[in-house]
Amino acid sequence: MAITSANQLELLQTAEAVAREKMIDPDLVIEAMEDSLARAAKSRYGSEMDIRVSIDRKTGNATFTRVRTVVDEEEVENYQAQFTADQAAPYFEPGKNPDNFWTREGTPIEDFSGRPQVGDVFQERVPPVELGRIAAQSAKQVILQRVREAERDRQYEEFKDRAGTIINGVVKREEYGNIIVDVGRGEAILRRNEKIGRESYRPNDRIRAYVKDVRRETRGPQIFLSRTDPQFMAELFKMEVPEIYDGVIEIKAVARDPGSRAKIAVISYDNSIDPVGACVGMRGSRVQAVVGELQGEKIDIIPWSEDQATFLVNALQPAEVAKVVFDEDATRIEVVVPDEQLSLAIGRRGQNVRLASQLTGLDIDILTEEEESKRRQAEFNARTQLFMDTLDLDEFFAQLLVAEGFTNLEEVAYVDVDELLSIEGVDEATAEELQTRAREHLEAANKAALDNARALGAQDSLIEFDGLTPQMVEALAKDDVKTLEDFATLADWEIAGGWTTQDGQRIKDDGILEPFSISLEDAQTMVMTARVMLGWVDPTELETAEEAGEAADQEAGV
Template sequence: MAITSANQLELLQTAEAVAREKMIEPELVIEAMEDSLARAAKSRYGAEMDIRVAIDRKTGNATFTRVRTVVDEEELENYQAQFTADQAKPYFELSKNASSYWTRDGARLDDFAGGPQLGDVFEEQVPPVDLGRIAAQSAKQVILQRVREAERDRQYEEFKDRAGTIINGLVKREEYGNIIVDIGRGEAILRRNEKIGRESYRPGDRIRCYVKDVRRETRGPQIFLSRTDPQFMAELFKMEVPEIYDGIIEIKAVARDPGSRAKIGVISYDNSIDPVGACVGMRGSRVQAVVGELQGEKIDIIPWSEDQATFLVNALQPAEVSKVVFDEDAPRIEVVVPDEQLSLAIGRRGQNVRLASQLTGLDIDILTEEEESKRRQAEFNERTQLFMDKLDLDEFFAQLLVAEGFTNLQEVAYVDQDELLSIDGVDEATAEELQARARDVLEAANKAALENARALGVEDSLVEFEGLTPQMIEALAKDGIKTLEDFATCADWELAGGWTTVDGQRVKDEGLLEPFDISLEDAQTMVMTARVMLGWVDPTELEADADGEGEGDEGETEEAGV
C-alpha cells in the first residue's frame, strides 16, 4: 500500500475518527501513525538508519526523511545515522537542494561558513515506502498500541485526581465476589473485603463508592473502590451537610465497624453553630441519609475536643465516665466507669471501646470503680510495705509517706528536705534520718547490682557509660549486653519498649530498660552517644541533622500556625 494522494486525506480522517472513538487528542493518533510509518520505512531502508516521518496536519502528505548527526570520531557507533565532521563536509553544500537541508540547535542552517560542527543534523528526503501486507499489519499494530497507551494515560490523568472522592457508577459484573463497576470512561473494582457486610449487587444496579486508590499499571489504570473506608462516611457527610463542605464544620476523626456502627468527631469554627446538631439535621434528615447509604450503620456524632480526656469521655458515649487516668509512657489511658456502666462502655463484643480507641488513637483500659479502688488499695499497701521493710518504719509512718505521694526510695532519698518537713510530725532530725536510711539502702542495692553484673561478665566500658544505673547494667547483662559495643548495636525500642501493630491490633514490645522509666528519646540519645564514643558515627553529622530537623520543625510550626 503506497501512500498516494488518494489516501493522504484518509490518514487525517482516520486519525480524527479514532480520536473521537477513544476520546483522545487527534495529534496523538497522528504521532502514532508517523511512528508506525517510520518503523515500516526502516524495514525497507535498513534498521540502523534514523528514518523519520512527518504527516502534514492539513493535507495529510507524509514526508520521509533520513537523519544523520555530526558526532566526535570517538563517539561514532552507527555509520548509517552518524558521521564525523570530515565525513559530513561533502554533504554540507547539499543543503541548497530542496530535498535536503542542515539544522543546528533545531533551527535550519543558512550560514555554512566554518564547516559542519558537532551536533549539526543533516536531513534529506527519501522516497516514500510501499507498504506490503506484513508491513501494513505491523504499522496497524503500532498505531493500536500507541492509541491504547494514550487511552490509558488519559484515563489515569482523569481519575488520579478523583482519589479521595465519591464516585457513582453502574454494576457491570461480578468476579469471585469482586464487583466491576462502570464509571463512565473506565472500569473500577470494588473488592469483596471493601463491601459493607453481605452486600450483593446485580448488573445494572447503581452504586456509590469511595475512590480509595488509583494506580498506573501496564494493563491500564487500576481504580480501587471502597464502601468500608472511614473516609467514605466523611465524604457522605460532606455531601449532606453544607457546613462541612463550606469548612465551617470539620470532621476531625472517623472510626467505623462497617455495616454495624460508627463514631465521627466533629468541631465547629463558628460558635453559633452546633456541630452535632448540624450533622444530625432537622428531625435527623441529614444523618439518616448517610445511614441509608451505609446499610443502616448506626452513627454516633461526637463533639471533638483538643483535650484528650474530654474527647475520650465524649467518644465513649452513651456510657458515663467517672474518671480518666493517663499513662504518659504508653500512650495508654485508663477509664473508670460506674459498675453498672461497664457493659455499656465496652459495648457488644467490645465494639464501643474499640471504636473509641480508633477515634482517639489511644489504647483504652476500662475499669469499674470497684476494680480501680482495689487496685489503688493494692498499690498503697505495696508501697507501705516497701517503706516498712527498707526504711524500718512502723506502719503508720509508712502509710503517711505514701499518702503524701512518695512512691519509691529514690524520691525519699533525694527529695528536697522541705517536702519531708511539710509532713505533720516530721522534724529536721527525722527527715535527715529518713533520707540517710533511704540512701544507705539504695547504695547497698547499687553495689549488689554492680557486683552481680560484673559476675555476669560486664566490662568497664559499659559500667563507666554515663546514664546507666547499676540496676540498668545488671538488666542489660542478664540479656547478654556486656560491652559498650553490644549496647551501641541496640535499637532504641529494644531498650525503651514500644508498640507494634499486628493484624490491626497494637501489641506491646517490652524494653530491657522500660522498668526504669527510660523514654524512647532517652534511649535513642544514649545509643547514639555510645556510637559516637566508639567512632561509628561522626558527631558533626549528628549536629547537622539536628540543625536540619530544627529548621524543618520551625517551618512546620509556622505552617501549622497559619
C-alpha cells in the same frame, strides 16, 4: 501497500476518528502513526539507521527522512546514523539536492562556506516503504499501544485530583469478589475487603464510593474505591450537612466498624450552632441519609473537646465514666466506670472501647470501681512493704510515707528535706536519717546491678553512656545488649515497648527498658545520641532533620 498510494486525507480522518473515540489529542494518534511508519522503514532500510517520518497535518502526506549526526572520529559508534566531519564534507553544500538539508542546533544552515561541525545534523529524503502484511500488522500494534498509553495518561490526569472525594458509578462486572465500576471516562475497582459487610452488586447497579487512591501503573491508571474507609462517612456528612461543607462545623475524628457501628467527633466554630444537632438534622433526617447509604450502620455523633479526658468521656457514650486517669506520657489512659456500666463501656466484642480508642488515638484500659479500688490497695501495700524492707521502718511510718505521695526510694533520697519535714511527726533528725538510709540502699543496689552487668559482659562504653542507670545497663546486658554498638542498633520500640497491629488485632511489644518508664521519645533520643557518638550519624544532618521536623510541626499547627 505503498504510503504514496494511500488515501492521505483518509489517514488524517482515521486519526481524528480514533482521537474522538478515545477522547485524546489527534496529534498523539498522528505521532503514533509516524512512529509505526518509522519502524516499518527501519525494517526495510536497516535497524541501525535513524529513520524518521513526518505526516503533514493538513494534507496527510508522509515524508521519510534519514538522519545522520556529525560526531568526533573517536565517538563514532553507529556508522549508519553518525559520521565524521570529513565523511560529511561531500554532502555539505547548498543546492545539491533540494530534498536534503542541514541543521545546526535546530536551525537550518544557510552558510556553507566552512566545514561541518560536531553536532550538525544532516537529513536526506528516502523513498517511502512498501507496507507488507507483517509490517502493516506491526504498525497497527504500535498505533494501538500508543493510543492506549495516551488514553491511560488522560484518565490518570482526570482522576488523580479526585482522590479523597466521593464518586458515583455503575457496576460493570464482578471479578473474584472485586467490583469493577464504570466511573465515566474510566474504570475503578472496589476490592472485596473495601465493601460493607456482605454487600453484593449486580451489573448496572448504581454505586457510590470513596476514591481512596489513584495510582499510575503499567496496565493503566488504577482507581481504588472504598466504602469502609472512615473518610467515606465523613464525606457523606459533608454532603448532607451544609454547615460542614461551609466550614462552620468541622469533623475532627472518625472511627468505624463498617456495617455495624461508627463514632464521629464534631466541633462548631459558631456558638449559636449545636454541632451534634446540626449533624442529626430535623427528626434525624440528615444522619438517617448517611445511615441508609452505609447499610444501617449505627452512628454516634459526639462533641469534640480539646481536653482529652472530656473527649474520652464523650467518646465512650452511652456508658457513664466515673474517673479518668492519664499516665505520664498521656498515650495510655485508664477509665473507671461503675460496676454496672462495664459491659456497656466495653461494648459487644469490645466494639465501644475499640472505637473510642480509634477516635481519641489513646490506648484505653477499662476498670470497674471495685477493680480500681483493689489495684490501688495492692499498690499501697506494695509501696508500704518496699519502705518497710529497705528503710527498716515500721508499718505505720511506711504507710505514712505512701499516704504523703512517696512512691519509690529515689523520691525519699533526693526530695527537698522540707517535704519530709511537712509530714506530721518528722523532725530534722528523722528526715536526715530517712534520706541517709534511702541513699545507702540505692548506692548498694546500684553497685550490685553494676557488678552483675559487668559479670554478664557489659562494656564500659555502655556503662558510661549518659542516661542509663546501673539497673538499665543490667537489664540490657541480660538481653545480650553489652556494648554501645549493640545499643545503637536497637529500634526505639525495642527499648521503650510499643504496639503492633496484626490482622486487625493490637499486639503488645515489650521493651527492654519499659519497666523503667522510658518513653519512645526518650528512646529515640538515646539511640540517635549513641549513633552520633559512634560516628554513624553526622550531627549536622541530625540538627537539620530536627529543624525540618519542627518547621513541619509549626506548619501543621502542632
